[in-house]
Amino acid sequence: MDLTTNICGIKLKNPTILASGILGVTAASLKFVVQNGAGAVTIKSITKETRKGHSQPIVHSFDNGMLNAVGYSNPGYEKAIDEFSKLSDVGAPVIASIVAKDADEFSFLTKEFVNRLEFDALEIPLSCPHTPGFGTMAGHSSPEATSEITKSIRKETKLPLIIKLSPNVPNIGAVAKAAEDAGADAICAVNTAGPGMAIDVNTGKKMLGFGMGGISGPALKPLALRTVYDIYDYVKIPIIGTGGVSNGDDALQMIMAGATAVGIGTAVVTHGINVFSEVCKEMKDIMEKNNYSKISELVGRAHE
Amino acid sequence: MNKEYIPKKTRILDIINEASDIKTFKLQGKLNSKPGQFVMLHIPGHDQRPFSIYIDDNDSFSLTIAKVGRFTKKLFEMKISDNLVYTGPFGKPFQIKGKHIAMIGGGYGSAPLTFLGKEALKQGVKSELIIGARSKEFLLYKNNNYPVGIIRHYCTDDGSFGFKGYTTEKLKELFEQDKTIDMVYTVGPELMMKIVVEICDEFNIGCQISLERYMKCGNGICGSCCVDPDGLRMCVEGPCIDKKVAKKVSEFGNYHRDGSGKKIYFKK
Numbered sequence: 240m241d242l243t244t245n246i247c248g249i250k251l252k253n254p255t256i257l258a259s260g261i262l263g264v265t266a267a268s269l270k271f272v273v274q275n276g277a278g279a280v281t282i283k284s285i286t287k288e289t290r291k292g293h294s295q296p297i298v299h300s301f302d303n304g305m306l307n308a309v310g311y312s313n314p315g316y317e318k319a320i321d322e323f324s325k326l327s328d329v330g331a332p333v334i335a336s337i338v339a340k341d342a343d344e345f346s347f348l349t350k351e352f353v354n355r356l357e358f359d360a361l362e363i364p365l366s367c368p369h370t371p372g373f374g375t376m377a378g379h380s381s382p383e384a385t386s387e388i389t390k391s392i393r394k395e396t397k398l399p400l401i402i403k404l405s406p407n408v409p410n411i412g413a414v415a416k417a418a419e420d421a422g423a424d425a426i427c428a429v430n431t432a433g434p435g436m437a438i439d440v441n442t443g444k445k446m447l448g449f450g451m452g453g454i455s456g457p458a459l460k461p462l463a464l465r466t467v468y469d470i471y472d473y474v475k476i477p478i479i480g481t482g483g484v485s486n487g488d489d490a491l492q493m494i495m496a497g498a499t500a501v502g503i504g505t506a507v508v509t510h511g512i513n514v515f516s517e518v519c520k521e522m523k524d525i526m527e528k529n530n531y532s533k534i535s536e537l538v539g540r541a542h543e
Numbered sequence: 544m545n546k547e548y549i550p551k552k553t554r555i556l557d558i559i560n561e562a563s564d565i566k567t568f569k570l571q572g573k574l575n576s577k578p579g580q581f582v583m584l585h586i587p588g589h590d591q592r593p594f595s596i597y598i599d600d601n602d603s604f605s606l607t608i609a610k611v612g613r614f615t616k617k618l619f620e621m622k623i624s625d626n627l628v629y630t631g632p633f634g635k636p637f638q639i640k641g642k643h644i645a646m647i648g649g650g651y652g653s654a655p656l657t658f659l660g661k662e663a664l665k666q667g668v669k670s671e672l673i674i675g676a677r678s679k680e681f682l683l684y685k686n687n688n689y690p691v692g693i694i695r696h697y698c699t700d701d702g703s704f705g706f707k708g709y710t711t712e713k714l715k716e717l718f719e720q721d722k723t724i725d726m727v728y729t730v731g732p733e734l735m736m737k738i739v740v741e742i743c744d745e746f747n748i749g750c751q752i753s754l755e756r757y758m759k760c761g762n763g764i765c766g767s768c769c770v771d772p773d774g775l776r777m778c779v780e781g782p783c784i785d786k787k788v789a790k791k792v793s794e795f796g797n798y799h800r801d802g803s804g805k806k807i808y809f810k811k
Contacts, residue, residue: 297765
């Protein structure tokens with residue numbers, strides 16, 4: 240049973256990737272996730288300045304998912320250079336993630352942060368739904384902004400470039416195509432949906448510090464799956480399918496919808512840190528029962 | 544399965560003055576927690592912070608809290624029957640081992656250690672607690688309304704109550720007087736815990752510590768509390784860790800990280 244996969248030239252021992260924003264604050268935390276089975280890991284997004292992020296609670300769990308509004312807390316790119324200076328210790332490919340206010344700042348961070356370290360790829364989320372000045376709240380998820388930002392980063396780096404998209408757009412295919420035409424090597428779909436909200440009825444106050452937050456976990460899965468399915472029809476570049484994956488069945492659904500690798504995030508809470516190993520084991524079991532021999536022959540099968 | 548990460552509504556049942564700017568808040572709710580675990584307490588519309596558990600009764604639990612910042616200032620303004628929200632209990636608890644334990648609590652660290660002592664007594668373990676503070680007015684649990692059976696040793700830096708000196712000096716004294724102590728537990732300022740570990744090494748006695756790190760979520764997803772060099776999450780694989788694990792944590796007694804992930808070095 241072959242779980243290896245290849246996403247824009249990066250060889251992975253299995254298709255599970257730690258999604259950005261989950262752990263990933265330190266190199267040590269990435270290593271811990273790899274020891275628990277992840278095929279690759281993504282760092283928590285880095286900005287130009289130090290950011291404290293939103294006030295707490297930054298997460299709100301409900302029966303079938305989670306809302307989060309972390310607000311891009313990070314030490315800023317200068318401190319992050321020290322933090323991620325020894326990536327060889329991590330033990331699997333490490334994907335950088337940066338966020339910025341505009342195309343110029345994205346190209347600055349690519350030069351001054353990403354290119355100075357030993358990352359295997361660069362992911363750009365143009366899709367955070369709950370942080371003013373970034374992502375969807377800054378209009379970065381339109382086809383035009385996606386194209387402009389992707390081009391500005393493409394000029395600065397030869398690393399495989401992954402653009403992470405929002406499910407909250409009417410024309411996901413057009414956004415993915417804009418990224419591909421501007422030089423992206425892969426698409427990550429999707430970021431959290433919404434934002435959503437929860438209210439404490441005893442006080443009438445909002446449950447999240449920021450008031451609203453991106454929807455993830457099982458509640459996001461059907462939407463994420465359909466989005467991956469749609470994107471597969473629009474672009475030739477590979478897709479990292481992310482959104483509510485918590486077991487082997489979910490992961491294979493993502494792959495059959497069109498994903499070449501699978502992002503995992505919220506399931507770290509609901510299933511524990513060893514969810515990466517568990518998902519792989521379950522994928523193998525399902526593949527064995529169905530006489531599937533490798534991941535590559537399953538990618539996009541639901542389109543046949 | 545107990546979905547401890549789903550927020551639950553609670554109400555303040557009682558507020559007890561413990562010391563200067565330290566109060567115990569008794570809250571409604573069935574926790575089923577173990578000593579050393581913590582809850583994330585949320586004042587709706589305000590903020591949220593982690594607190595270790597002092598008492599866990601069947602249908603209520605208590606937290607001993609010092610007024611130190613914006614969140615606790617707001618909490619200290621609240622009254623009986625006011626509404627709060629919590630998640631938890633979270634984290635790896637202390638492992639009760641040995642026949643005679645010594646516990647060292649600096650500041651409000653004595654709260655979770657009291658919970659531990661009560662559970663240890665139930666298992667027939669002799670329990671001693673060293674409670675330390677700067678001076679009498681900050682010293683916890685001086686009154687008689689305290690679990691019977693836990694032997695208390697009070698220490699103040701200025702000698703205004705009990706032993707004059709540091710808790711770590713008192714610990715050495717206990718070790719020298721009584722050779723039956725076979726496990727040590729400590730919760731408090733990190734540099735104090737570091738010295739406790741060194742003393743336990745010197746006397747070749749086991750030790751467990753509670754390593755506090757910036758916690759934003761409590762359920763192992765935000766990464767704020769991951770420690771170097773192995774990335775263990777103090778809200779899941781900790782906060783209670785054996786000294787063998789603590790000694791592998793390169794940042795123990797050295798640095799921690801703030802809410803942005805920036806390293807802050809301890810002042811020695």
